[in-house]
Amino acid sequence: MKESPSLLRFGVASDLHVTDWASAETFRRALRWFRDQGVDAVMVPGDLTDHGLLPQLENVARSWREVFPDDRAPDGRRVEKLFIYGNHDFEGLGYRDKWMDATFAVHGLSREEADGLQLRRIGLDKAWERCFGEPYAPIWRKRVKGFDFIGGHSAWQAPAGLADWFAANAASLDPGKPFFYIQHPHPKGTVYGARACGCDDGTAARVLSAFPNAVAITGHSHLPLTDDLAVWRGAFTSVAAASLSYGFWPETPERTERSRAAAVGFPGGVPFAQGLLVDVFADRIELRARDFARNEPLGVPQVLPCAASPTTRGRSATATSTTSPSSTRSIRRCPSASARTPTTASSSSMTATSS
Ligand SMILES: [Fe+2]
Numbered sequence: 001m002k003e004s005p006s007l008l009r010f011g012v013a014s015d016l017h018v019t020d021w022a023s024a025e026t027f028r029r030a031l032r033w034f035r036d037q038g039v040d041a042v043m044v045p046g047d048l049t050d051h052g053l054l055p056q057l058e059n060v061a062r063s064w065r066e067v068f069p070d071d072r073a074p075d076g077r078r079v080e081k082l083f084i085y086g087n088h089d090f091e092g093l094g095y096r097d098k099w100m101d102a103t104f105a106v107h108g109l110s111r112e113e114a115d116g117l118q119l120r121r122i123g124l125d126k127a128w129e130r131c132f133g134e135p136y137a138p139i140w141r142k143r144v145k146g147f148d149f150i151g152g153h154s155a156w157q158a159p160a161g162l163a164d165w166f167a168a169n170a171a172s173l174d175p176g177k178p179f180f181y182i183q184h185p186h187p188k189g190t191v192y193g194a195r196a197c198g199c200d201d202g203t204a205a206r207v208l209s210a211f212p213n214a215v216a217i218t219g220h221s222h223l224p225l226t227d228d229l230a231v232w233r234g235a236f237t238s239v240a241a242a243s244l245s246y247g248f249w250p251e252t253p254e255r256t257e258r259s260r261a262a263a264v265g266f267p268g269g270v271p272f273a274q275g276l277l278v279d280v281f282a283d284r285i286e287l288r289a290r291d292f293a294r295n296e297p298l299g300v301p302q303v304l305p306c307a308a309s310p311t312t313r314g315r316s317a318t319a320t321s322t323t324s325p326s327s328t329r330s331i332r333r334c335p336s337a338s339a340r341t342p343t344t345a346s347s348s349s350m351t352a353t354s355s
Contacts, residue, residue, distance in 0.1 A: 006279035006286070008145045010034075010041040010082070013275040013292075014219030015243035016060060017050040017088060020107060024063045026244050026273045030292045031067040037277055041079060041144045042068075045219040045241050046086025046154065046184030051093045053117045054127055055107060061131035080144050081132060085124060086184035086220060087155035087198075093118055124153070139165045147280060148179040158183055158203040166207050178213045178237075178285060178306055185220045190238035192229045196221050197248075209235035213306070215285065217241055222248045225274045225289040225298055237285075237304065239276070244292060247272035274298065282306070 011034035018024045034042055042064075049056035060083075068079045088095070093114060109117070119127045125136035139152045139159050152159030159165075173179055186196050187204035198220050208214040214236040222243040223230070232238040271293035279286040284305055289298035 006281050008041075008147050008278075008280040009037065009039050010043055010144070010278050011037070011039045011275060012043045012045070012217060012241050012278060013244045014043075014045045014241035015047040015086065015222055015245055016044060017047055017243070017245035018056050018059050018063075019050050020056075021059050021062075023050075023245075024059045026292055027060065028063045028067060029295075030244060030273070030275050031063065033290070033292070033295075034277070035067055035073060035079070038073070039079060039277070040077070041082050041142075041149070043082035043149070043180075043182060043217060043241075044084070045182050045217055046084050047088040047092075047219060047243075048083060048085065049089050049092060049119075050245075051095075051114070052089045052091060052119045053093065053107070053109075053114060054119060054122055054131075055117060057089070057119060057127055057131045064132075080142055080149075081134070082142065082144075082149050082151060082182060083132070084151045084182055084184065085119075085128075085153040085155075089119055090124070090155045091120070141169070147177060148173055149182065150179065151182040154183040154185065154200075156185060156198065157200045158185075158187075158207070162203060163207050166210075170210070173211070173213075175211075175213055178215050178280065179211070181208060181214055181216045183216070183218055186218045186240060187216050187238050190216070190232040190234070191218070191240040192221060192223055192227060193232075195229070196223065205236075205238075211236055215239060219243065222246060222272075224272075225276065230289075231287065231302060231304070233304065239287065241276060242274035242289075244273045244275055247274065280306075 011030065013027060013030045013034075016024070016027050018027060031042065044060075048060045064081065071078055071081065073079050107114070115121065128134075128136040139150065139161065142149045142151075150165075152162060152165075181204070183200070183204055185198050185200045186192065187208065188199040188202040189205055190199075204216060208216055212235060216236065216238045218238070219241045221240065222245075223240060224247055225240065225242045227240075230240040230242075273292040275290055275292055277288040277290060279288075284303050287302040287304070289302075290296070291298050
C-alpha cells in the first residue's frame with residue numbers, strides 16, 4: 001500500500017447503480033485501488049443503487065466491508081465512508097422500462113416483492129443504518145484528518161434546508177482550508193455548463209458562493225471526466241464525478257435522440273467507469289481521473305490552487321457562467337462516442353432522463 005504524500009487523500013466513485021453482487025464488482029475494483037493508494041476516505045455522490053432496493057444497498061455495503069472491514073485499511077487506519085443517496089436510491093424502481101427490467105430480473109423478484117423492498121418503503125433512514133451501521137441524517141458532516149465533508153442526500157435538487165444548515169454551521173467551517181460538499185445533482189451553472197442535464201435549481205450555487213474554499217463534488221450526469229468543463233471554478237469550486245457504471249457523451253443543449261444514443265457502458269457498448277483520486281496539500285488540490293474499466297489513468301493530474309482566502313469570502317455568485325479548468329490541465333479526449341451501438345431503443349431514452 002502506498003503512503004500518501006498529501007495532508008488528505010480520498011477516492012471518488014459516483015453513480016454506482018448496483019443491482020446484484022456481480023454488478024458491484026467495478027465498485028469493489030475501485031475500492032481496492034483506492035485502498036492500495038492509501039486513501040483516508042471514499043466518496044460516493046449518489047445513485048448507490050439502480051432501483052432503490054434494499055438488497056442492492058446491501059450489496060454496496062457488503063462490497064465496502066469486503067475491502068474495508070470495520071471501516072479500516074489493512075494497516076488499521078480508519079477509512080471514512082462519504083456516501084449519499086441519489087435519485088435512483090429514492091425512486092429508481094419507478095424508472096423501470098424494458099432495459100431496466102432486464103437488469104432487474106437478476107434478483108428474481110416479482111413486482112410486488114420489489115415494491116416492498118424499496119428503500120423509501122422501508123425507510124431511507126432505517127435502510128441506511130441497517131446497511132452502513134451509522135446514523136442517518138438528511139445533511140451530515142464528517143471530519144477527516146481535519147477537513148470537513150458535508151453531504152446532503154438528494155435526488156433532483158439540493159437537500160431541503162441546505163441554506164439553513166450553512167447559516168447555522170458556517171462559523172465552524174475553517175476559512176483557511178477547503179471543505180468538501182457532496183450532493184447528487186450538479187450545482188446549476190457550474191460543471192459542463194449548458195450541456196449538463198438534471199442540475200439542481202441553483203440553490204447549491206447560491207449557498208456555496210459565500211465560501212471560496214468550498215469544493216462541491218457531484219454526480220448524476222454521468223458525463224466524462226475528460227470533458228474540459230468537468231471542473232468549474234468561480235465563487236467556489238465544482239467538480240464532476242462521472243459514473244462507475246455507465247456514461248453519456250456530452251449532450252447538446254437540445255438533448256437530441258442522437259446524443260442520447262451516444263451513451264456508453266450499456267450491454268454491448270463501450271465500457272465506462274470513471275472516478276477520481278483527490279489529494280489535498282497545504283497550497284493545492286490535485287485531481288487524478290482514472291478509468292476503472294481499463295484500470296488506467298485518464299490524462300495527467302489537474303492541479304487547483306486551494307481557494308481558501310478570507311479576503312474573498314462572501315463575494316457574489318458567478319455560477320451563471322462557465323469557466324475553463326486550470327491552465328495546468330492537460331486531459332486527453334475520449335474516444336469517439338460512435339463506437340457504441342445501443343442494444344435497445346428504450347435503453348437510450350430511459351437513462352438519459354434518470355441518471
Ligand atoms: Fe446515476
